Amino acid sequence: MPFMNRLILQSAVILLAAGAFAQGTAELVQHKAGLDVLNKKCIRLGTSEVLPIQFKTACTVLENHDLIHAMQDEFARSISSNGQVDFPVHGKGPEYYYINEKGQRTDISELYRQQTDAHSFNYIVMASGKRFFGRYDVVIHLQVVDAGPSGIVYSVKVHAWPHSWLTRSSHKIGLTRGFFKKKMKIISWVAREVATGLCEQEEQQAAFENTIKQD
DSSP: HHHHHHHHHHHHHHHHHHHHHOHHHHHHOOHHHHHHHTOOOOOOEEEEEOOOHHHHHHHHHHHOOOOOOOOHEEEEEEETTTSOOOSOBBSOEEEEEOOOSSEEEEEEEEEOOOOEEEEEEEEEEEEEETTTTEEEEEEEEEEEEEEEGGOOEEEEEEEEEEEEEEHHSSTTHHHHHHHHHHHHHHHHHHHHHHHHHHHHHHHHHHHHHHHHHHH
């Protein structure tokens, strides 16, 4: 019963916070290529959860001008089994890229990253590359919404557009959807763990600086 109560409470927090403050991806994007993807009949996926992180702390971490490389450092520190990043991201904002183990390059563009209002922060990127089903574009929207004493509502939305009409119109769409669903789960988990680690570091630094001021 305690687990069910927590689940019901978490669901209520997500619905209330999202309903009050959440913005749609297309409302925030001005990038032409990104809007072109969003206006298509994409594969659309999403996930949300409540995290016990202060909204102010989350915003401070996400506003880091070197966020991508800070995330890579935290990944290497807290997630990687060998202290390294398998596919390092190269470049400087707003354009990045990485190459996977098969030599496939993925280009990443930051489309939006800022605190949108007093209660929400939105980070949107577009990735383009080629996989087993052909070329694709995907817009990934990470959103943080202030949930008061509960922390934040952390959500990830994926809008994926395979270029091949055959992939989109045939039975293969199920396989392609599965690919993006799996990737979304991985991205959501990694981003959550890395962001939590960065937020903990930020809180520790803030507490240390506050102690110094008091002394």
